[in-house]
Amino acid sequence: MTGEPTRSPGPVPRLLVGAATVEVEVPPGTPMAGFAARQDPSRGVHDPTTVRALVLDDVALVSVDVCALHEDTCAQVRARLADVVPTCVVAATHTHSGPCVGRGRVGRHAAAVHDDVVAAAERAVRHAHAKRRACAVEYTEVRSPGVGANRRHPGRSVDLRLQALCFRDPADGRVVSRLVVYPCHPVVLDAANLLVSADYPGQVRTVLEAGDPGSVTMFLTGAAGDINTGHRAEDSYRASGTGLRTYAEAERVGAVLADALGGAARHLVGGEVQATAVTEEVDLPLLPVDREQVRRDLARWTTDLGEADADRAALLGVWASWARGVLDGGVPERATWRARVTAVRLGEVALVALPGEPFLASGEQVRAASSAPVIVLGYSDGCPGYLPPREEYAHGGYEVDDAHRYYDMPAPFAPGAAEQLVAVACRLVGADDGR
Template sequence: MDCPEAPQALNSPLRSFFCSTLFALLVSPAPAAAVEATWRAGAASVGVTPQKSTWMAGFGARNKPSEGTAQELFAKALVLDDGAGHRLVIVTLDLIGLPRTLRKNLEQRAQAAWRLPPEFLLLNASHTHSGPEYSIGKVPADDMDLKVLAESEEYGAKLEETLFQLIGTALSKVEPASLSYSHARAGFAMNRRLPTKTGYRNSPNPDGVVDHDVPVLRVAGADGKLRAVLFGYACHNTTLPLYQFSGDYAGYAQDFLQAGNAGAVALFLNGFSGDQNPYPRGTVELARQHGRTLATAVEAAMAANPKPLDEPLSAAFAEIALPFAPAPTREELQKVIATKDTRQAKRAGRLLAEIDRKGRLAADYPYPVQVIRFGKQITLVALGGEVVVDFSLRLKKELAGPMVWTAGYCNDVMAYIPSRRVLEEGGYEGREASLASSILPGPWDTSVEELIVAKVHDLNRKAAPAGSPSGSR
């Protein structure tokens, strides 16, 4: 190689080194550029309000079916395609929960119809207590339970087809988009585990732990206008104890956001709100007030220094065997049946019948854990059940990245998911709720927190983008 650019003052060895270095720089390949997302997005919405009076979900004190509709219930779908071969579908529901069977059926159908990998499908329930009873898998205790179960199965069969068509509609609307993210805060959620001399009571506890973060993902069209907004909050969706269907505060928040942005679809992801309630509560006016507060926080997040989202998608999904505490014996169940506690006696009878059918009670439950990464920018942790806020605070400390977004009520809602602290303290989320379940044999084992957190870290590593050694702090 002739090297006329080398300074002539250099002696021969230095001149040779200069020339060889220049040659290496000229012929060496440039470092690979980081893959950037070229976003395309689509969103759709469909009503899922029952067309007839049905029994409602959530509050055991209700003693009659629904009496009309205060606010329509919706299912919504958001499709995000990063242009690098990854496509994410998020489905949100104005319902108290969703069963594992719904997740599995939609997962199989979406994979067959659109080649959507299971890890790129996320289902979330808002946990409104003003929707229809939808509890596939419960064991009926009497003729009334049989009637409610029949209604649930009829509604669920229609819902599955509705959601499948909804996903297809959202996919058909995919168009170029730009994404940005930010967060704000809302303060109406309060811890509801109040310590007393006799244990933990389900009452407002202003000194208890909370997570007031409001994560927001904004989706704009090529013209810059809002096409969709995905937002979250950790609070039970339980302002209303009425007999009318309603999406509660989460439904009103979505309505406010859509009313101010014609044509946009607003989607709500409930967070780790197992031990969080809205306060004050009890009226439609308060539900609207909390909805307006949350919508204002979302608007603030979209206006306050939003960051462009330009890194591609990755995801991982698994079910882990989440263990129950040692199950009651046949003798212990027979003693419960002999007591005057009618509710527990019925439950004990159901558990005895299960032992007769299967030979034993279940030792564990297939629990869903999902991690979705937007490169190194957003880590979305989606867990099943009613997860208490301890998990959110812990994972936000342990996982790396500008935004760690936690969502509960995802992919299967089977029970409360208490931390070890809550399990040991007892109370409603720790033990009492599990003793009212007709699906589960009893409380969880104290190991569940560590098992879940370990699986989150494992999936986070699997979904970590190149150049991120672990995705954890």
């Protein structure tokens, strides 16, 4: 990054910081996640699948280059690390070109790669924890860096925040690690892509790490449920591509964000910076399961399969499989899903980790709960699908009506579920902020 940081009064703070990266081998033929109509497995690797760990005092953040992680997988990682860190947040970057390790969500499960991901997470955290050293903390925020649009309401303007924490060794000025968060779907590459890729977050990391050799950059996706780079969510219904969503475009988008951070002012986080964390769980309601409607839908989809083209047939096959699972699996009429929310305080800055796919408005509500900077992460500690704000249900669409089938959930989340999640997050942030 360029320029000297704006300094807060008082001594230069110290935070014990360690970071590590572990690559996971993804062999050709591995199922990929992110597009319901994409049935073909991977044909190779464009860039490695990585598991990255950032340990701040005794709080660990883990990022995995996959579309979604099941909450049971995240719990498995936490259990394996309980002797090292009392708090561990495990998040998917949400690339739509990664291996499928969601235990039945967002595609066919790749069990061997899943187990390698869990093992890699443990190795990365243990390594990062062992090599922690005292660092100063710098905060950077860039407003509307020129990437991202509301895919549900194309005419609606959005004010997106690119946020970063830089952890620097004050003894020699070298960057130990960065945490970069941006609320935009990593879905530049479309369903025609059959090479494993981190999408644009991979390029963000590559550019920033090249500028600071030896450093580790972690990218996490913010509240991006309704934000992407400018196409409809329903494009996931097609396995064929447009030819516009290419590796070159993913690299361009990543470079734009990395360059925006490089030219932005930095603020040195003041005071006694220690990582403290608090976690709360809440049961979020799903809509009631209407089995008769599911039976009617299954009959209709089965009939439509006979005249469907290849893309439509692949999608209907996913939906039909979901319907049979609901009808045969003894799903309760009314179900809930237990969400895990974690707030991490780093001096005057807070990180808030939300599960699932929260919308941008939800992230902004959490950010407004504190007078100090708040960085909101999505896709953390489990991803069961979209959490639309109440007002979005009237607009319908993929995120409201259809996505739960690809996520293998019995029904969409009920109106008000997002608001319950936001209320917990705001309480955690506001209480720590003294409000």
